[in-house]
Amino acid sequence: MLEIVILAAGKGTRMCSELPKVLHTLAGKPFLQHVLDRSDELASANTFVVVGHGAEMVRKNVRAKQLTFVEQLDQLGTGHAVKQALPHFSGESTVLILYGDVPLISTETLSALVDVVTEKALGLLTVNLQNPTGYGRIVRDSTGTVQAIVEQKDADKDELLISEVNTGVLAVKAKDLKVWLPALSDDNVQKEYLLTDIIAMANKEGKEIVTTQPSQTFEVLGVNNRIQQAELERVFQSAIAGRLMETGVTLLDPSRFDCRGEITAGKDCIIDVNCVFEGDVSLGDGVTIGPNCHIKDAKIGNNVEIKSHTVIESATLGNDVAVGPFARLRPQAVLGDKAKIGNFVEIKKSKIGVNSKVSHLSYVGDAKIGDNVNIGAGTITCNYDGVNKFPTTIADGVFVGSNTALVAPVSLGENVTVAAGSVVTVDVPDDALAVARSRQRNIDGWVRPSKDD
Ligand code: UD1
Ligand code: CA
Secondary structure, eight states: OEEEEEEEOOOOGGGOSSSOGGGSEETTEEHHHHHHHHHHHTTOSEEEEEEBTBHHHHHHHOOOTTEEEEEOSSOOOHHHHHHTTGGGSOTTOEEEEEETTOTTOOHHHHHHHHHTOOSSEEEEEEEEOSOOTTSOEEEEOTTOOEEEEEOGGGOOHHHHTOOEEEEEEEEEEHHHHHHHGGGOOOOSTTOSOOTTHHHHHHHHTTOEEEEEOOSSGGGGOOOOSHHHHHHHHHHHHHHHHHHHHHTTEEESOGGGEEEEEEEEEOTTEEEOTTEEEEEEEEEOTTOEEOSSOEEEEEEEOTTOEEOSSOEEEEEEEOTTOEEOSSOEEOTTEEEOTTOEEEETOEEESOEEOTTOEEEESOEEESEEEOSSOEEOTTOEEEOBOSSOBOOEEEOTTOEEOSSOEEESSEEEOTTOEEOTTOEEOSOBOTTOEEOOSOOOOOOTTOOOOOTTO
16 A cells, blocks of 8 residues: 655745745646645555645645645654654555655656565665755665765765765655654754655665666756746646647747646647647647637637637637637637637627627627627627626627627527617617617818817
8 A cells, every 4th residue: 555745844945935835836736736646646545745834825725635734843854754644654555755846756757666665675766966966865885785865964075976866755664664763863964853864774674775766857856946946847848848749739939838737639730939728728630829829728629720819718619710819718708610709809608600700809798699690890798787797699690780889688680780880779680780870960061170269
């Protein structure tokens, strides 16, 4: 049985923030949540998060299966932190120790580590770094057997030259932790109970210390400040970008691509620079997305063209649709095949039928628009009386002239024509022309006022 403990009690002073460090985000998701998601994938029987600084806020902002929070009131070291969870571990389990500020660790790396743990061996994740400064060094004897981990502050001159370092991640039998953790002392330069000291204890007991290495070095990088946060963000984004390109998507610049959720795409999609994707986004085949678009929770069909500066949230687009530039599709906008939404058009909670067009400067809210409808520039559905929202229904084949106000609730029958500049307050029957504006009056020979008077 696997139990996971995630250390997340530290303050994260170098983030210079009111927010606990582990709640800072990578791809829009708290660091700690990334780690918890791995924990769920590993099917951990119990997951314990050791919290201290900002404990309440941490509790409220993350979730996982079988999750228990354990409080560490004073941060007396990593060994002390794990010890807080000790009473919860079942004797037979393997305990995997992770960090809430090391967000990119992969399940493959972790399962390989967990696999080496036996009654006689524990697993230690190490990595070789060109610059090992700050990390605990892995001390081996002449046969290559791991003897101990020596922290930077406790290391002598020779030990400081060792490039193999402790990632902090380790897997060990709970039984052994129950013996070793209570025996830790804080007799070191940092005056802390160092988890790393259990390695020397294990060695003394004749246990084998099996080291494994992460598939990629970035997996074990922790975040201590906002510069490292930004660096890991790019690493994470380039991994997503890489996966998309491998499945047939062209990214005009993968370094200017951001996905803060899940994106799937068919073949031959082209995504221009500075687009941000959030939530669940799916693109069909042959979708092109212009620069600077923000797309969140959207289902987009085949051969759709989304032009620059378009904002889409919780919307569904059929096939062969064109949207933008500068369009905004708000929640529950549903566009039928071949629909066209042009610049400065906002669509909210509305269905636009097949081959219907709203090309310029319009607001369509709480409306049902049929097929082959043309909505002229500057048309507004007046759906709100200050308290309630009302629907507008527009049947197939309607032509709405420019600068029309449709005062809901109102409905336009099939093939209705609305004269430009109308304020439509009553329903219009099929095939009628609605003219709802004052008649034009011309005054002959009109003399304009002049400044000389
Ligand atoms: C630790 C390791 C070091 C390793 C490095 C990798 C120890 C003693 N040292 O050093 O060998 O190379 O990680 O990054 O383990 N924490 C608590 N409670 C505490 C202390 C720490 O929850 O009382 C948490 C912190 O929030 C942090 C993590 O544990 O997320 C690591 O603690 P930190 O003190 O930063 O360890 P390092 O000095 O980096
Ligand atoms: Ca420390």
